[in-house]
Amino acid sequence: MRKLLEFLVSKRHWFLFILLEIISFVFIYRNNAYQRNIILSSANVVTGRIASITGSLTSYMDLREINRDLSERNGQLEMELLRIQEQLEILQADTLLFQGFAPDSTERPFPYDFVMARVIYNSVSYASNFITINKGKEDGISPDMGVVSDKGVVGVVASVSDHMALILPILNPKFNLSCKVKGSSYFGSMTWNGRSIKYANLEQLPRHVEFLQGDTIVTSGFSTIFPPGIIVGTIHAFQKERDDNFFSLDVELSTDFASLSNVRVLRNYRQEEQRTLEQEGRKND
Amino acid sequence: MIRNIIRGLLYFIVFVTIQVLILNNIYYLRIATPFLYLYFLLKLPVGVSNSAMLLISFVTGLTIDVFSNTPGMHAAACTFVGFFRAGMIRLLIGKELLEGAYPSYSVFGTGGFLRYTVMFVVLHHVVLFLVESLTLFDPLFLVIRILSSALLSVVLIAIVEAFNMEAVKNGE
Numbered sequence: 168m169r170k171l172l173e174f175l176v177s178k179r180h181w182f183l184f185i186l187l188e189i190i191s192f193v194f195i196y197r198n199n200a201y202q203r204n205i206i207l208s209s210a211n212v213v214t215g216r217i218a219s220i221t222g223s224l225t226s227y228m229d230l231r232e233i234n235r236d237l238s239e240r241n242g243q244l245e246m247e248l249l250r251i252q253e254q255l256e257i258l259q260a261d262t263l264l265f266q267g268f269a270p271d272s273t274e275r276p277f278p279y280d281f282v283m284a285r286v287i288y289n290s291v292s293y294a295s296n297f298i299t300i301n302k303g304k305e306d307g308i309s310p311d312m313g314v315v316s317d318k319g320v321v322g323v324v325a326s327v328s329d330h331m332a333l334i335l336p337i338l339n340p341k342f343n344l345s346c347k348v349k350g351s352s353y354f355g356s357m358t359w360n361g362r363s364i365k366y367a368n369l370e371q372l373p374r375h376v377e378f379l380q381g382d383t384i385v386t387s388g389f390s391t392i393f394p395p396g397i398i399v400g401t402i403h404a405f406q407k408e409r410d411d412n413f414f415s416l417d418v419e420l421s422t423d424f425a426s427l428s429n430v431r432v433l434r435n436y437r438q439e440e441q442r443t444l445e446q447e448g449r450k451n452d
Numbered sequence: 453m454i455r456n457i458i459r460g461l462l463y464f465i466v467f468v469t470i471q472v473l474i475l476n477n478i479y480y481l482r483i484a485t486p487f488l489y490l491y492f493l494l495k496l497p498v499g500v501s502n503s504a505m506l507l508i509s510f511v512t513g514l515t516i517d518v519f520s521n522t523p524g525m526h527a528a529a530c531t532f533v534g535f536f537r538a539g540m541i542r543l544l545i546g547k548e549l550l551e552g553a554y555p556s557y558s559v560f561g562t563g564g565f566l567r568y569t570v571m572f573v574v575l576h577h578v579v580l581f582l583v584e585s586l587t588l589f590d591p592l593f594l595v596i597r598i599l600s601s602a603l604l605s606v607v608l609i610a611i612v613e614a615f616n617m618e619a620v621k622n623g624e
Contacts, residue, residue, distance in 0.1 A: 180502030180535070187510045187531045194517070194524030195583060214519050221473055290521060292479035294584045297521040333521070361585075362593060364479075425479075 215287070215331045218299055222287035235283060238429040241317050242281050249279070249394050279394050281431040282306055284314075287331070291338060291364045291424050298334040300430060303327045313392040313433040319421035320344065320399045321430050323392055332432070337367055337399075338424055345387045346399050346418075348378045354387040357399065357418065364424050366403060369416040376414065378402060384418050391438040456497060456552075464512065467492045472519040475608075483593075484600035486608045487576070489516055493534065494572055494609065498541055499551035509534030522584070529580035533572055544568050557613060569609050570602075577602045 175182075223231075284306075288299035302308050304327045314321040314334050322336035335342050337359055344357040346369055355372035369384060382402045388395025400418040471489040478485055493509055500508070513530030517523050544567050545560055553559050560568060577598045585594050 180506055183503050183506050184531065184535045187506055188528060191510070191513070191524040191528035191531060194527065197523075217472075217519075288521075290476065292476070292485045293520070293522060295522075299521075361590065 215299065215328070218288040219301055219331075222285065222301070231285075235285075235429055238317050238431070239283050242283070242431045246279065246281065249396060252396060253394075278435055278437040280434045280436070282308060282434065284308075284332075284430050284432055286427050286430060289424070289427055294361050295340055296336055296338040296424075297325070298322065298336050298427065298430075300332050300334060300432070301330070302432065303330045303332050305329050307434065308332050308432050311392060311438070312435070313397075314430050315393075315397055315433060316422050316427060316430050318398070318423065320386060320393065320397055321422055321424075321427065324432065334430075336424060337420060337422070338364055344393075344399070345389045346384050347387045348372070348376060348402070349383040349385045349396075351376050351378070354389065355414075355416070357384075365419060367400070367418050367420055369418050370413065372414040372416060374412055374414060378405075378416075380404065384416070391435050391441045393433065394435075460492075460496065460508075463492045463495060468512070468515055468519075471516060476520050480600070480604060483597050484604050486601065486604035487573075487580075488605065488608050488612065490533075490573055490576055490605060491609050491612055493530065493537070494569060495554055495556075496537075497552045497554050500538075502535075502538060505534045505537055506531060509537075525580055525583050528583055529576050532579045533576045536575065537572065540568060540571055544571070554618075556616070565613065566606075566610065569613075570606055573605045573609070574598075574602050577605070 282302055284300040284302040286298055287301050288297075290296045290298075298314075298321070300314075308324060308327050310324050310326055312324045314324060314336075320337065322334045322339070322342060324332050325335040326333045337344070337357065340359055340361060342359065345354050346357045347354040353373050353376045355369045357367055357369050359367045380402050384399045384402065386393040386395060386397045386399060398421050400420040400422075402416050403419040404417040405414055467489045471487065475486050475488055480486075489512065493512060496505065496508065509530040510527055513527035514524075516526040516530075520526070541555070545564055555565060555568060557565050559565075581594055581598045581601070
């Protein structure tokens with residue numbers, strides 16, 4: 168018995184090794200969930216502050232204000248464009264109806280709004296990447312909001328702390344986005360293959376959709392996260408999938424993730440409403 | 453003892469800061485990232501107790517994890533190499549080393565230190581990238597990433613060690 172105890176004590180670092188490895192793997196496993204632990208990420212108080220300081224050092228002092236104003240302006244214009252596009256579509260669809268009963272289209276509110284934010288931490292080198300921004304719960308940001316840059320879709324808010332939020336960008340295998348080829352109404356699912364930060368794959372696109380190399384890929388608007396028609400990228404190459412009924416497209420992303428600095432977080436007033444409705448529908452199923 | 457702790461803390465802060473603020477943003481040719489913070493673990497004195505070595509490497513890994521949004525991955529890889537460090541030194545250098553000597557070119561010999569570094573770095577990278585790609589398996593790309601990142605890390609560590617004034621002083 169004493170020998171056994173002595174043996175165990177002399178090999179105690181083995182147990183410590185196994186214990187520590189188990190702890191590490193618990194962290195890894197737990198963070199495979201979509202909602203992440205805010206303490207162990209760059210959005211907690213300490214790391215967030217450090218990331219925020221370095222972020223402000225690296226974005227050049229004079230350019231920052233100008234840049235922010237420009238993006239804000241750009242964002243307003245894009246919102247305007249999307250709103251007008253939607254009204255136009257309604258009007259086009261309504262032309263056959265008796266106009267006397269058509270509701271005044273200007274009173275139909277566009278349910279999106281945006282918050283400007285600065286990127287304070289951004290990774291592109293891992294197999295699953297994350298972005299941290301300097302706006303959080305107190306600025307009205309909550310999980311599952313869409314994030315876009317001047318050039319296109321960036322990702323989705325994964326978790327928020329009081330002053331910071333963690334974004335799941337397209338460059339993360341857990342990210343999934345419903346997209347379509349601009350001008351058609353068939354949609355596919357956008358995922359990242361982990362190889363290049365310039366390309367992602369649009370899969371499950373029906374075979375009979377017609378498109379050409381260089382065509383624009385936009386969001387489909389089926390989720391509550393992004394409004395329809397936000398640019399994601401352009402078609403770079405395509406091949407048929409093995410079962411031949413679907414296309415798989417290589418999409419060149421329009422957002423340059425390596426040099427991301429200002430982003431807009433999209434707020435959808437009706438997100439909660441749509442989600443509860445969908446949940447209820449599923450429950451009754 | 454006190455000197456060891458202060459020296460260790462200094463190394464930890466300097467190299468973790470360099471890693472987190474600068475090197476984590478490097479993504480050479482979109483495949484390779486150097487992990488210079490391993491230099492801190494490499495330079496811990498010979499003869500640190502096994503348990504202490506494990507705890508130090510775990511904490512180091514976890515710190516890097518927290519800053520680079522990869523919970524657990526660096527911790528797992530660092531704990532793994534930390535466990536094998538003493539064995540590695542015994543295997544490569546032999547037993548006749550002074551307890552408490554810091555690994556360096558002059559103590560291990562240039563070839564010895566490089567062999568030690570390569571072994572340590574490659575083992576760490578293999579575990580790190582394997583754990584990272586559990587969800588996303590692509591063997592060729594994985595091997596390319598491991599080898600290129602390991603090459604960058606080893607080159608950086610070799611350069612830093614060559615310019616480390618402490619190592620030069622101890623050698624005299």
